[in-house]
Amino acid sequence: MNTLIGILSLQGDFPKHEEAFRRLKVRTRQVRTEGDLEGLSGLVVPGGESTTLSRLLLPAFAGTTFAGTGFAERLRDFASSHPVWGTCAGMILLCKDAGDARVTCLGLLDVEVIRNGYGRQVHSFETDLAIPCLNEKMRTFRAVFIRAPRVVKVGPDVEVLARLDGPRFRGEPVMLKRGHLLATGFHPELTDDLRIQQYFLSMF
Numbered sequence: 001m002n003t004l005i006g007i008l009s010l011q012g013d014f015p016k017h018e019e020a021f022r023r024l025k026v027r028t029r030q031v032r033t034e035g036d037l038e039g040l041s042g043l044v045v046p047g048g049e050s051t052t053l054s055r056l057l058l059p060a061f062a063g064t065t066f067a068g069t070g071f072a073e074r075l076r077d078f079a080s081s082h083p084v085w086g087t088c089a090g091m092i093l094l095c096k097d098a099g100d101a102r103v104t105c106l107g108l109l110d111v112e113v114i115r116n117g118y119g120r121q122v123h124s125f126e127t128d129l130a131i132p133c134l135n136e137k138m139r140t141f142r143a144v145f146i147r148a149p150r151v152v153k154v155g156p157d158v159e160v161l162a163r164l165d166g167p168r169f170r171g172e173p174v175m176l177k178r179g180h181l182l183a184t185g186f187h188p189e190l191t192d193d194l195r196i197q198q199y200f201l202s203m204f
Helices: 014-023 050-057 059-064 071-079 089-094 195-202
Strands: 004-008 027-031 042-045 084-087 095-097 109-114 125-129 141-145 150-154 159-163 173-178 181-184
Touching: 004 014, 014 027, 042 071, 042 089, 050 071, 050 089, 084 089, 089 095, 089 109, 089 181, 109 173, 109 181, 150 173, 181 195
Parallel strands: 004 027, 004 042, 042 084, 084 181, 095 109
Antiparallel strands: 109 150, 125 141, 159 173, 173 181
16 A cells, blocks of 8 residues: 555654554655645644644744644645544644634534643553454553543544543543544554554555
8 A cells, every 4th residue: 555644743742653654664754834735645633732733733823833824724625535643632633622712623523622631741641441443352552641632522423432431530532533534632652552553544
């Protein structure tokens, strides 16, 4: 498969995503301008600071960043016909509302989230998730949550692929899908387990 994955590289942990796909022998390209989207098979919107990413994508800030006028709208157009995966802050950007005036979401997923919904950096945690769509129901996925968004509302056209269970949680969705759009509130790129990257590639 002659796949070329774009990694939005304005800010955040994009090198880890590049490394993960490299291990799968899949080509990647750093995306910093609208033109970088040309010829891509799909796109990853990585974690980072959702407020910073939002500002970099807003046309109003184009004069002070390298993002380019209309970059956010170009991303929306790209996502209408190509697979896109958002992790953590990337998930926030894909959603409809982040409950924060400093963040302008792309509105691609009918989902509402709360930024840093599980606490600040010191409240980061790891946990084992059951993710049946990975076709290994008995093998959990070790998920890393860092200043993760908390999903508070999911629209009827969005499929929940994994939830947080346990006494600290209320079964909140942490992995979502709608058509060729994928979102994870955790960071699969920070583990050696490549099953979610492979799942994303299977959506092509």
